[in-house]
Amino acid sequence: MAAGAAAGAWVLVLSLWGAVGGDRNITARIGKPLVLNCRGAPKKPPQQLEWKLNTGRTEAWKVLSPQGGSWDSVARVLPNGSLLLPAVGVQDEGTFRCRATSRKGKETRSAYQVRVYQTPEKPEIINPASELMAGVPNKVVGERGSRKQSGEEVGTCVSEGGYPAGTLNWHSNGKPLIPDGKGTSVQEETRRHPKTGLFTLQSELTVIPAQGGAPHPTFSCSFRPGLPRRRALHTAPIQLTVWEPVPPEVQVMVQPEDGKVVLGGTLTLTCETPAQSSLQIHWIKDGIPLHIPPTPVLLFHKVKLEDQGTYSCVATHPSHEPQESPAVHVIIEADKPIAGSVEGQGLGTVALALGILGGLGIAALLIGAIMWRRQRHRREERKAPENQEEEEERAELNQSEEPEAAESSATGP
Numbered sequence: 001m002a003a004g005a006a007a008g009a010w011v012l013v014l015s016l017w018g019a020v021g022g023d024r025n026i027t028a029r030i031g032k033p034l035v036l037n038c039r040g041a042p043k044k045p046p047q048q049l050e051w052k053l054n055t056g057r058t059e060a061w062k063v064l065s066p067q068g069g070s071w072d073s074v075a076r077v078l079p080n081g082s083l084l085l086p087a088v089g090v091q092d093e094g095t096f097r098c099r100a101t102s103r104k105g106k107e108t109r110s111a112y113q114v115r116v117y118q119t120p121e122k123p124e125i126i127n128p129a130s131e132l133m134a135g136v137p138n139k140v141v142g143e144r145g146s147r148k149q150s151g152e153e154v155g156t157c158v159s160e161g162g163y164p165a166g167t168l169n170w171h172s173n174g175k176p177l178i179p180d181g182k183g184t185s186v187q188e189e190t191r192r193h194p195k196t197g198l199f200t201l202q203s204e205l206t207v208i209p210a211q212g213g214a215p216h217p218t219f220s221c222s223f224r225p226g227l228p229r230r231r232a233l234h235t236a237p238i239q240l241t242v243w244e245p246v247p248p249e250v251q252v253m254v255q256p257e258d259g260k261v262v263l264g265g266t267l268t269l270t271c272e273t274p275a276q277s278s279l280q281i282h283w284i285k286d287g288i289p290l291h292i293p294p295t296p297v298l299l300f301h302k303v304k305l306e307d308q309g310t311y312s313c314v315a316t317h318p319s320h321e322p323q324e325s326p327a328v329h330v331i332i333e334a335d336k337p338i339a340g341s342v343e344g345q346g347l348g349t350v351a352l353a354l355g356i357l358g359g360l361g362i363a364a365l366l367i368g369a370i371m372w373r374r375q376r377h378r379r380e381e382r383k384a385p386e387n388q389e390e391e392e393e394r395a396e397l398n399q400s401e402e403p404e405a406a407e408s409s410a411t412g413p
């Protein structure tokens with residue numbers, strides 16, 4: 001009954017076998033052959049050995065004997081006792097064990113943890129952007145309240161045919177880009193090939209480049225394998241151009257459009273700015289700031305010669321630099337110059353102004369006469385009268401003649 005006792009012991013050993021630790025880790029490349037040695041086995045038959053394996057192909061443990069069988073195409077025991085897998089696949093990941101008894105009756109066990117890998121193709125950035133727009137803070141964007149910040153798409157990094165899945169990582173100017181959910185975000189997708197079980201990874205990067213940042217940042221992507229001690233694969237870097245947002249323009253609109261006004265006519269200068277409530281508009285004439293309260297509209301009901309010149313407006317905002325508009329030219333045309341004026345065109349047109357004022361009535365004429373006298377007096381005393389005094393004087397005149405108009409000029413349309 002020695003044989004029966006031996007068989008009983010064999011069953012006991014088999015049942016304990018599964019609990020044995022200290023497996024060797026084997027990493028095998030998918031599609032390549034793999035040989036696992038059965039330690040302690042005689043090099044040639046007759047041998048007393050048994051391979052068993054628990055992999056993706058098996059349900060629980062599968063026992064292979066040297067006699068072979070239907071599993072020969074997947075795994076078979078070689079004459080020297082080693083196990084050969086002709087072409088390793090994803091399904092061969094698992095545990096392999098061999099128990100051998102030497103001719104002297106000594107039992108040896110071998111155990112392997114087999115993992116497989118496949119290096120994917122070099123990752124690639126598809127649909128790369130060439131230009132990005134630097135981030136615009138919400139308060140500038142917000143004409144109708146704050147707008148959700150959406151990033152600019154840099155590109156999609158693709159890694160195809162790898163196993164295990166691994167990860168894709170983005171870099172900017174050589175430094176890792178960490179998604180922060182605000183400016184920098186990635187959208188990842190992992191697909192698995194139904195037959196081969198290999199992975200395709202996709203990672204779409206969007207960023208909001210900082211204003212005043214690098215004008216030509218580079219981006220690259222790398223694949224980090226899912227197994228340790230394997231090298232990362234890098235894409236070629238892409239270089240982008242970052243555009244800074246063009247500052248909203250400030251400009252002066254003139255009515256009449258060509259900036260030519262007949263003496264005594266109406267002139268309107270409107271400072272056009274991006275719609276912002278907190279803007280203050282100041283005016284500059286011939287390079288000198290006008291000392292009037294901030295207003296987006298300058299209204300001249302009866303232009304005078306002195307109103308001729310270049311005008312620009314300056315928009316000031318608590319949180320940005322003041323912005324000045326390009327200058328516009330205003331030309332006052334005296335269409336009926338009085339011939340024979342002794343003191344030149346200046347006095348001639350003053351006389352013309354007087355004539356127009358005369359048409360308005362005696363009261364206006366009187367005022368005109370007073371003004372004419374004052375002006376002549378001033379001209380004789382100082383050849384360069386100060387703009388501001390004239391400005392104020394005119395404002396007074398406007399008020400006395402047309403108070404409503406003066407008001408509308410201060411508040412604007």
Ligand SMILES: *[C@@H]1O[C@H](CO)[C@@H](O)[C@H](O)[C@H]1NC(C)=O
Nearest residue numbers: 021022023024025026113115
């Ligand atoms: C084999 O890999 C596992 C993790 O997968 C590890 O815990 C174990 O220590 C490794 N064994 C050897 C012998 O390196």
Ligand SMILES: *[C@@H]1O[C@H](CO)[C@@H](O)[C@H](O)[C@H]1NC(C)=O
Nearest residue numbers: 035037038043078080081082
């Ligand atoms: C058994 O044979 C295979 C192929 O001939 C070889 O690769 C392997 O190393 C051999 N095993 C031993 C233990 O010699």
